[in-house]
Amino acid sequence: MDMGNREKYRGEKKRITVLGSTGSIGTQTLDVIRREPERFEVAALTCGRNVTLLAEQIREFHPSLVCCARKEDADRLAGEFPGIRVVWGEEGLIEAAEADCDLLENSLMGMRGLVPTWHSILAGHDLALANKETLVTGGHIIMDGVNEHGVRLLPVDSEHSAIFQCLQGNEGKPVRRILLTASGGPFRGWTREKLEKVTPEMALRHPNWSMGRKITIDSATMMNKGLEMIEAKWLFGVDIRDIQVLVHPQSILHSAVEFRDTSVIGQMGVPDMRIPISVALGYPDRLEACTEGLDFFGKHSTMTFEQPDRDVFKCLRLAEEASLRGGSYPVVMNAANEVLVQAFLDHRISFTDIMDDNEEVLVHHVSTGEPDLEDIVRIDRETREMVARTYLPKEV
Incomplete structure (x- = not known):
């Protein structure tokens, strides 16, 4: 970049x-x-x-x-x-x-x-x-x-800011893979059966980050991480298959880059969005701290990593597939997800409906090729109308 x-x-x-x-x-x-x-x-x-x-x-x-x-x-x-x-x-x-x-x-x-x-x-x-x-x-x-x-x-975004910082001074050096971290959200380790009982109030209680309502639900379904994979693909010019998601519940390592020689450079910090915001606003300088630092001998002394469960949290897989298919698939997936998340917040569908209906929309979509800006706006509008008509219960 x-x-x-x-x-x-x-x-x-x-x-x-x-x-x-x-x-x-x-x-x-x-x-x-x-x-x-x-x-x-x-x-x-x-x-x-x-x-x-x-x-x-x-x-x-x-x-x-x-x-x-x-x-x-x-x-x-x-x-x-x-x-x-x-x-x-x-x-x-x-x-x-x-x-x-x-x-x-x-x-x-x-x-x-x-x-x-x-x-x-x-x-x-x-x-x-x-x-x-x-x-x-x-x-x-x-x-x-x-x-x-x-x-x-x-x-x-904290993850993409981390990757950006890791690449500073390494422009042009071959990247082996990007390591994109995820907290796992409030339902890490849950089964499909448990997720069926999730309410909006439960899903909005993120364990680490203070975010808006829509992104908090996306974090709970792990769609947010799928969207971030697509974003990283474009920002850093990498194949989405070279982006590995690491579930990291402590949210200390915000992401990392592995280079051709297998050296890994990562960026760490407390989970506070004001840090990546200050990196962007202050660039190329760094601003004075606006939050506490890491306590390596206290509450930040442990870091663990897990594989994401792509079967239970299938939105992550759906986003990868949409990106690989290209064309209008990412547009349709994003539009469907926004409508479904709002319907869940409005208590009109279940938490697992978000994932299931997203999958159904993508299964039935036929790509129109690589869309221009007008196409994207039109496809987005048409998809929202179709999802509301087909997948949401009729309002009384």
Whole structure:
């Protein structure tokens, strides 16, 4: 991954746009910015419907532009903050992605992050990517755009940040495999029968990480790790068959790279998303610590590793298969998964239905070849409609 001119920001204050500033990653990003006022300023912020929190962020960080989902919320914010440009909807989100900044962090949830990512690349913005679905559905388009427009793409996911850090100083050296770690989620070691009784409340209790609701459910099904495998394939230019998932319950080793000579370089740290966020925001520098360090003689003294159970947690296998088949398979898988996860959170389907229905959707899908951006948006929409019509119980 070409990071371009390493001295680009040295000695300057970076203007940061945060797409999804009221979500889990967005609020933690603002925590990092808050600690470094001499280094960062906020250019633009976007949210969905949490305009109460967005208004608090506006008062603290004074962005030039903000975006929300609904016009009525935008009108209210415009009245409260007359000196700030307020936009709304999908067109407003694109305007925010194109607005002047030095670094855009995309922490939007799900497929919604793809089109803004593309527009930020066209605008020449360096990108801190926390939206894995961008690369899962449109990796071939995004990576071509990154290379063509000469922007930096800095990963924010803890695992991909770890891999990125392991590769620093080793660019061009042959990689034997990527070791992608997974906590195993709250149901590590459970049987299929036990999983059938899982409730949303149980699935949302992740043992290590504080994350948004959708990604927490994906972690519980291990779909999140499958999506991360596809993301790593695109970010680091490796065959997905050369990515090995290690279940590592302690979440101390965040991922590693094994080189041709079998040397393994890994990145360790406490499980706190502010660390990979600070790596992306501060690059090429490292920021002051925002959390405690590892306690090698106390609570962080043990690390264990296990094979993932691809039979019980078959979403991991489904993601690998979708990536290997290529074409529109990853788009369809991602769209189906987003609909099914939300249905589970709404108590409309069971936990195991997420995995079973994802498999059924992929079994019956016929790929349309390698899609362009318009194709991806269309296939995503059609898949969501089909899944809602075919796999979800009718609402009374």
